[in-house]
Amino acid sequence: MATDPVFLAQLAANGFSVGLGYALAAVGLALIFGILGQVNFAHGELYMLGAFLLFWAMKQLGLPYGIAAVLMAALMAGFGALLAHVVIVPNLDRGFESVVLGTLAVGIILQNAVRLGFGATPLDVASPLESQAFEIGGVLLFGQRMLVCATFLAAFSGLYAFLRYSEIGRAMRAMAQNREACVMVGIDVRRVTRWTGALAAALTGLAGVVISPLFDLYPNMGTEVVIKSFAVVIIGGMGNIWGAAIAGVALGLAESYAGGLGNAAIRDGIAFIVMIAMLLARPQGLFGRTVRV
């Protein structure tokens, strides 16, 4: 069974699609680190918030999945800009601990606000693609997973184009290189910071709305996402967006094979173990820590 090629291929397909999900979920964290040099500890809660907003828009407003997903990801951008404005902008010149504690506090507030609003019982959102699946050579591909992969492709190419060609994207790359120099040449650092927050939150919210239909929704669902994202970002090189993509896929594949051929405890531990190993062997991550486009 374990050596059955179809089974191995199935594991590869699962791992690959899960891994692209990890990359999508982690890229917001990598952006904030790469461009602002800050660690966003409310990252998991941004993901959670995206998922709950989706649930709310579908249940309360009765919107169909596709529209709700896009709208809520856009709403998340606004929230990200707000978060950056309130927590990161005033702390840009202080020690990084201020932002750590500030975002931590925002995460706690979000988690408990959602718990008060929606209760702690797991909820479920239905996506039309959830029940779809098709088969290629014995390997099953699931509709929602394919949507995650498609979203990854769209989001990463969009991000690439944005950083590469837009004026604000260029400013972001400049800020990743040297913030003091940006101030001197007259780039509005606060504005770039808000934009970075918006972009990161939108991407994280997008991950939330496309990935969450695969799982239950509960207020501290962000914790699992945040460990995986930290692992992906450390392995790929803090702030390195392409590194995050590659590390995400690698982690997804490793977990898929560990879960399929080994057991669940090993699967859960892999992210952490690889992260520690990486810190010891190559603290700057596999691909270095600069934002490259």
Next chain:
Amino acid sequence: MRRRSALLWAAALGALLLPLAVDSPYVLHIAIVTGIYIVLVQSLNLVLGYCGLLSLASPAFFGVGAYVATLLALRQGWDSTATLAMAMLAGIFSALVVGFPSLRVSRHSFVIVTLSATLLLQLVALNWEEMTRGSLGLANIPAPRLFGMTVRTRIEWYYLSAAAAAIAVFCTWLLVSSRFGRAMIATRDDEQLALACGIDVFRTRLVAFCLSGGLAAVAGSLYAHFISYIDPGVFGFSVSETLLIMVILGGSGTLWGPVAGAVVFTALPEMLRLTPEIRSLLYGVILLSLVLYRPRRLFP
């Protein structure tokens, strides 16, 4: 100085006589939990206050202590003196595993790794069902028997917890007022200069981190025996936020400030009868306001 020590003696006397003055089980319960929190708060104070390292791993070591003591008591029927000692060793060992790689690299990575360790251990406690019974938790943890005495009644528990708190504060004092304490403060205030003075910054931090892990694990094992039931919630991240508030608002890097923080922030939510969600929400708001309006307060 004189006034402060008079205040301390009065507080100590008050703590000693508390069970005679009030016999409300509810108040005693809160007092016992406060004692456990004092142990935990000193564990964070060592790392955050005296070494200036933002560690989010306190709940991890607390949980390790709770699970190790519980499993040894339930599965192996070990005596509590032994389970307590093993819990402490387990705490020290896990701190070594987490601290060794993360203290070598950037301060960013340290925070990330300490948080990840907490979350990971919670995940393991949840999913390793043969061992931990997952989210069902482990119940019927026996009352501790220490040096041949079984601690059963609330009053006995109160004195056990008060003794633990006193020992924790005393050990912290021994440490921070010693040569080693000077080294900790030096690495916190100016890492480069500490290196130039020949202080092994990495070793100093690692030792402090391990001791802090041991202390947190002791608190965890006491907690498990006291509540007599644990589930993966002991790794709950909300513990971290409560601790941070107790230490930072109390005064990190001082001996008694965090103790006062522990007393106030255990008693206050109980007195106001806040639900856990509201309490956490409030703590989140306090933490955020601290960051925004009193940033200098955050680090000594």
Next chain:
Amino acid sequence: MSGVLRVEGLSKSYRRVTALDSVSLEVRQGSITGLIGPNGSGKSTLFDCISGFQRQDSCRVLLQGEKNLLDLSDLPPVKVVRAGVRRTFQQLRVFPRLSVLDNLLTAAQAAPGFSTLAEALRWPAVRRHESKNCERAAQVLEECSLSPHAQGPASALSYGQKKLLELGMALMTNPKILLLDEPVAGVNPTLIGNLRQELLRMPKRGVTLFVVEHNLKLVFDICDWIFVLDRGRLLTAGTPADVSKDERVLEAYLGHG
């Protein structure tokens, strides 16, 4: 006189900037040796490399020990200090929130390494060591005329007093060689006089001095031997009389300094 510290072919570059380009030099036992050069010529970088704060690209740093030569090349700062090489920083550094006395005691914590348990429980060996350090600290406080301020926080001292404290900290452990990075920068003329006296006393205590200083008058006055760095290369070396007459030195300072 024999060499106490020898640097062979030290090169160091930061990404694209070459800060040091195969510098070789030798500091003689018991001397006061100067290191001068225009801003950015690599003087601080040289100290960073010797003291283990920067990893050099290629080099050997040798220290004359009691009996044999010690290779300091790849040692971490702590080991370099334990071998007897102390340094100060160009930017004034003391522990602002520790008391002046505690600053001095902290500066004496390099060796021997006690276990944390021994330190926390104040075992006799630790106590003996601490009281010895306290005596030494009292002596240093006296010499630097800081005794009245011993219990106050270091942040309360004036700039010049902090400079003295910094020097005192470096002297707590009787180093073999002391690397001083601009010891009198920003100090007023009277205090310079005091510091000069302090510096001149060092060789008699068995402490070799290696001094980076922009105050050339002081350097030419106290040094036995001077190395001149320019853009990461050793330009020349000699006695103060030779160096002060060397035209290339003047040119380096004026030309592109």
